Amino acid sequence: MKRLRGWLLLAGLLVALPILFPDNYYVNVVGAAAALHAILTVGLNLLMGYAGQISLGHAAFFGLGAYTSAILTTRCGWDPWLALGAGLVLTGAVAYVIARPVLRLKGHYLAMATLGFGIIVHILLVQTGSLTGGPDGIGEIPPLSLFGWTIDTDVRWYWVITGTLLAVVLLALNLMDSRTGRALRALHGAAVAASAMGIDTAQAKTAVFVLAALTAGLAGSLFAHQQAFVSPDSFNFFVSIELVTMVVLGGMASTYGAILGAVILTFLPELLVVFEDYEVVIFGAILMLMMIFMPQGIAGGLRALMRWPRARTARTARLTQDAA
Amino acid sequence: MLLEASGLSKSFGGVTAIADLDFRVPEGLVYAVIGPNGAGKTTLFNLLSGVYRPDEGRLAFADRDLVGRSSHEIARLGLSRTFQNLQVFFNMSVLENVMVGAHARAKSGLFGALLRLPRMRREERAIGRWAQEALDFCGLGELAGRSAGALPYGALKRLEIARALAAEPRLLLMDEPAAGLNDTETLEMRGLIGRIRDRGITVLLVEHNMGLVMQVSDRILVIDYGSRLAEGTPDEVRADPQVVAAYLGGEVHYAVE
Numbered sequence: 264m265k266r267l268r269g270w271l272l273l274a275g276l277l278v279a280l281p282i283l284f285p286d287n288y289y290v291n292v293v294g295a296a297a298a299l300h301a302i303l304t305v306g307l308n309l310l311m312g313y314a315g316q317i318s319l320g321h322a323a324f325f326g327l328g329a330y331t332s333a334i335l336t337t338r339c340g341w342d343p344w345l346a347l348g349a350g351l352v353l354t355g356a357v358a359y360v361i362a363r364p365v366l367r368l369k370g371h372y373l374a375m376a377t378l379g380f381g382i383i384v385h386i387l388l389v390q391t392g393s394l395t396g397g398p399d400g401i402g403e404i405p406p407l408s409l410f411g412w413t414i415d416t417d418v419r420w421y422w423v424i425t426g427t428l429l430a431v432v433l434l435a436l437n438l439m440d441s442r443t444g445r446a447l448r449a450l451h452g453a454a455v456a457a458s459a460m461g462i463d464t465a466q467a468k469t470a471v472f473v474l475a476a477l478t479a480g481l482a483g484s485l486f487a488h489q490q491a492f493v494s495p496d497s498f499n500f501f502v503s504i505e506l507v508t509m510v511v512l513g514g515m516a517s518t519y520g521a522i523l524g525a526v527i528l529t530f531l532p533e534l535l536v537v538f539e540d541y542e543v544v545i546f547g548a549i550l551m552l553m554m555i556f557m558p559q560g561i562a563g564g565l566r567a568l569m570r571w572p573r574a575r576t577a578r579t580a581r582l583t584q585d586a587a
Numbered sequence: 588m589l590l591e592a593s594g595l596s597k598s599f600g601g602v603t604a605i606a607d608l609d610f611r612v613p614e615g616l617v618y619a620v621i622g623p624n625g626a627g628k629t630t631l632f633n634l635l636s637g638v639y640r641p642d643e644g645r646l647a648f649a650d651r652d653l654v655g656r657s658s659h660e661i662a663r664l665g666l667s668r669t670f671q672n673l674q675v676f677f678n679m680s681v682l683e684n685v686m687v688g689a690h691a692r693a694k695s696g697l698f699g700a701l702l703r704l705p706r707m708r709r710e711e712r713a714i715g716r717w718a719q720e721a722l723d724f725c726g727l728g729e730l731a732g733r734s735a736g737a738l739p740y741g742a743l744k745r746l747e748i749a750r751a752l753a754a755e756p757r758l759l760l761m762d763e764p765a766a767g768l769n770d771t772e773t774l775e776m777r778g779l780i781g782r783i784r785d786r787g788i789t790v791l792l793v794e795h796n797m798g799l800v801m802q803v804s805d806r807i808l809v810i811d812y813g814s815r816l817a818e819g820t821p822d823e824v825r826a827d828p829q830v831v832a833a834y835l836g837g838e839v840h841y842a843v844e
Contacts, residue, residue, distance in 0.1 A: 442707075
């Protein structure tokens with residue numbers, strides 16, 4: 264059970280919070296929002312942190328999931344769960360189709376291509392008004408119901424979203440501790456060596472891209488039903504950047520780091536509300552300081568602190584390697 | 588013949604790297620490829636492992652055509668390699684690096700991994716065992732749990748060999764295994780290459796350290812300007828006047844300790 268220790272701790276924490284702080288706005292509302300972001304960042308971290316492929320258009324998949332649920336339930340009268348399934352199928356299919364051409368690109372070019380994809384999806388959401396409601400969005404999306412319970416209160420949403428987060432985290436942890444997960448991580452540092460070890464790198468990249476998209480689509484559907492309303496602004500370029508920032512802040516290649524990043528960047532604006540006009544400035548300053556002093560993110564910074572003496576050997580080894 | 592090249596040619600924008608090269612590697616030997624800098628040795632390795640595609644010629648490995656196959660397909664045929672410039676996965680532990688080497692020996696995929704199905708868990712245990720064996724074989728057994736980034740240079744070179752061995756290859760391509768090693772480490776490397784051959788794995792070696800090449804090789808191919816200058820046993824190659832003139836510039840001194 265050693266490998267599940269962190270997960271059990273997280274589960275314990277998420278269960279304890281609403282019991283310790285019943286009817287608390289920061290738990291039920293902000294906490295649920297943070298957990299929703301965490302579903303997105305845990306998925307994005309598979310792609311970015313572990314496999315080393317940047318995506319600046321992740322909000323597009325979030326939006327595809329949300330709008331599929333919104334459109335199918337409000338305009339076609341589908342059952343919310345069925346709509347959620349359809350959202351997953353659609354986001355997965357779109358990700359699969361664009362994965363091969365896009366993931367041939369590296370570095371800045373991959374960043375540009377995914378950015379372009381995100382912008383295209385956003386424009387489509389705004390422009391295809393007859394289907395998406397245009398800039399006004401879609402309202403009156405019915406809630407989900409589970410075992411006869413209608414998920415229509417904040418605390419119930421807290422349970423559904425955190426429950427989903429726990430499931431996603433468990434799957435992500437399982438994946439990374441496996442043959443497939445090692446193949447993904449191998450792409451990050453040394454892709455040539457990865458293919459020399461028999462890893463089909465194009466296939467591995469496609470798989471992780473689709474997985475990341477599926478988690479985003481899932482989060483999107485939940486978001487649509489939770490808010491009962493969607494509009495294109497929830498899925499624009501800035502949301503993609505925010506998600507990337509959460510992953511980087513928390514610490515790349517760490518599932519718990521991705522959760523931490525999501526929690527911090529969801530709570531920070533709430534707490535900075537007292538500063539009103541300066542909120543964005545303080546937010547930006549914190550990010551800049553983080554990147555200067557903790558480029559490995561919070562998880563990376565903690566790891567480095569825990570093995571301070573050994574870090575120097577590692578650095579020397581890497582320098583020797585670069586010199587050779 | 589385990590590996591057979593005939594009429595192999597590759598040029599880059601008019602510069603010929605490999606020109607009409609023929610050679611045959613019998614199974615079970617240590618076969619060295621030597622030549623001056625820029626003779627085309629690394630290009631040859633990249634052709635063999637599918638990084639480049641030859642302009643002309645045939646490449647057969649265990650009677651299978653290699654031309655047109657991608658790197659990962661070639662690896663799955665049983666041809667593994669190490670790299671001149673280390674290609675270690677620094678984001679993983681030592682053991683995990685070597686477990687990646689065993690990738691092609693297992694099958695379980697995405698769903699097995701996500702749900703930790705019983706078959707996947709069995710395979711994981713086997714992969715871990717194979718990786719640990721390969722590490723022990725290369726003298727790195729004790730370092731299994733360390734982060735790859737914490738290893739010194741010499742150990743990283745052996746880590747790459749362990750990773751390649753975990754694939755259980757029939758042919759191992761070693762690109763300058765002794766480069767950057769001190770005398771003691773070079774001696775250990777010599778022993779390791781010998782033990783790899785004793786396991787029945789054919790070794791194709793590119794190396795600049797002539798002492799090591801002469802001691803460890805069964806046959807040597809000398810190339811210059813991408814074509815064959817001489818081929819034979821170390822003694823034959825050493826006595827070849829063309830090799831002496833062209834490759835060593837007239838001065839012959841093989842450090843045989």
